[in-house]
Amino acid sequence: MELLDGKKLSQEILSELKEKLADAKGPPPCVTFIRVGEDPASVYYVNSKQKKAALVGIESRLKTFPESITQEQLLEEIGSLNADSSVHGILVQAPLPSHMDERTVFNSVAPEKDVDGFSTNNLGRLVQEDPEAFVACTPAGIAEMIRRYKIKTEGRHVVVLGRSLIVGKPAALLFMRKDPFANATVTVCHSRTRNLSNITRQADILIAAIGQANFVTADMVSPGTIVVDVGINRVDDPSSKKGYRIVGDVDFDAVAPKCDAISPVPGGVGLMTVAMLMHNTMKAWELSQKKNH
Numbered sequence: 001m002e003l004l005d006g007k008k009l010s011q012e013i014l015s016e017l018k019e020k021l022a023d024a025k026g027p028p029p030c031v032t033f034i035r036v037g038e039d040p041a042s043v044y045y046v047n048s049k050q051k052k053a054a055l056v057g058i059e060s061r062l063k064t065f066p067e068s069i070t071q072e073q074l075l076e077e078i079g080s081l082n083a084d085s086s087v088h089g090i091l092v093q094a095p096l097p098s099h100m101d102e103r104t105v106f107n108s109v110a111p112e113k114d115v116d117g118f119s120t121n122n123l124g125r126l127v128q129e130d131p132e133a134f135v136a137c138t139p140a141g142i143a144e145m146i147r148r149y150k151i152k153t154e155g156r157h158v159v160v161l162g163r164s165l166i167v168g169k170p171a172a173l174l175f176m177r178k179d180p181f182a183n184a185t186v187t188v189c190h191s192r193t194r195n196l197s198n199i200t201r202q203a204d205i206l207i208a209a210i211g212q213a214n215f216v217t218a219d220m221v222s223p224g225t226i227v228v229d230v231g232i233n234r235v236d237d238p239s240s241k242k243g244y245r246i247v248g249d250v251d252f253d254a255v256a257p258k259c260d261a262i263s264p265v266p267g268g269v270g271l272m273t274v275a276m277l278m279h280n281t282m283k284a285w286e287l288s289q290k291k292n293h
């Protein structure tokens with residue numbers, strides 16, 4: 001069993017980006033984060049994204065708003081960032097307060113600054129296999145992990161567990177692209193899927209993005225499978241300082257011995273997500289320079 005090491009890979013990606021930026025002239029890439037409210041997980045994630053940006057030489061800015069901000073006010077703020085030529089990427093941290101419509105908010109980010117890839121425009125361009133599309137950072141991170149470990153996907157069966165906008169759906173689209181690093185046969189399963197384990201046992205590559213701790217058990221996985229665990233679930237752990245720990249969607253201890261390769265949580269896809277955000281910001285910056293010349 002090989003461990004798919006997101007920590008090592010993400011550091012590799014970040015240092016490649018840093019190197020690329022080292023001899024760049026003019027203002028550096030800039031990503032602006034929007035955080036509404038003080039959800040501790042959001043505070044933590046945005047903070048860690050800002051730290052990684054600084055490491056690479058990407059400028060980052062943070063705009064925070066109280067939960068009481070109206071959607072209209074938020075759209076106005078996004079509008080002024082869209083118009084600000086010193087900002088190359090905009091990321092509205094999810095989840096948003098329940099009085100907002102996430103779809104409307106995500107769609108208000110200018111397509112060329114939508115480094116999250118959540119807007120209609122970028123999802124459409126992903127379906128069209130447009131290389132200039134911004135691909136959502138988590139699916140992009142999964143694909144990059146598989147590519148860098150030289151895991152073949154062509155003609156193989158990729159089973160995606162979960163159909164979310166942010167992970168499951170774009171991941172399925174990525175792996176079915178006409179591309180030597182994709183070309184997979186993709187099955188998407190979700191909460192209404194019947195005989196789930198019959199399907200998951202047919203997977204060459206299993207991507208778990210359900211959001212439920214220990215959902216994927218050993219009987220669901222055939223020997224030799226490659227498992228990518230996208231879950232981030234909090235479970236109580238009195239022996240840890242915080243009183244909880246983060247686990248994925250896979251019962252790691254039981255499943256890992258059966259796998260050819262498996263990504264851990266933490267230390268797996270989460271870190272790749274952050275690295276791909278930096279990649280997307282760099283891409284937004286490069287595309288904006290191309291346009292201005």
Ligand SMILES: Nc1nc(=O)c2c([nH]1)NC[C@@H]1CN(c3ccc(C(=O)N[C@@H](CCC(=O)O)C(=O)O)cc3)C=[N+]21
Pocket residue numbers: 045048091092093094095116137138232246265266267268269270271273274
């Ligand atoms: N607009 C938007 N874009 C996002 O990309 C987005 C978002 N909203 N909302 C929340 C999710 C979650 N997410 C993660 C980022 C980093 C780790 C990460 O760094 N994980 C580390 C640390 C885990 C830990 O200890 O908590 C690891 O897996 O090793 C995980 C998850 C981005 N998201």
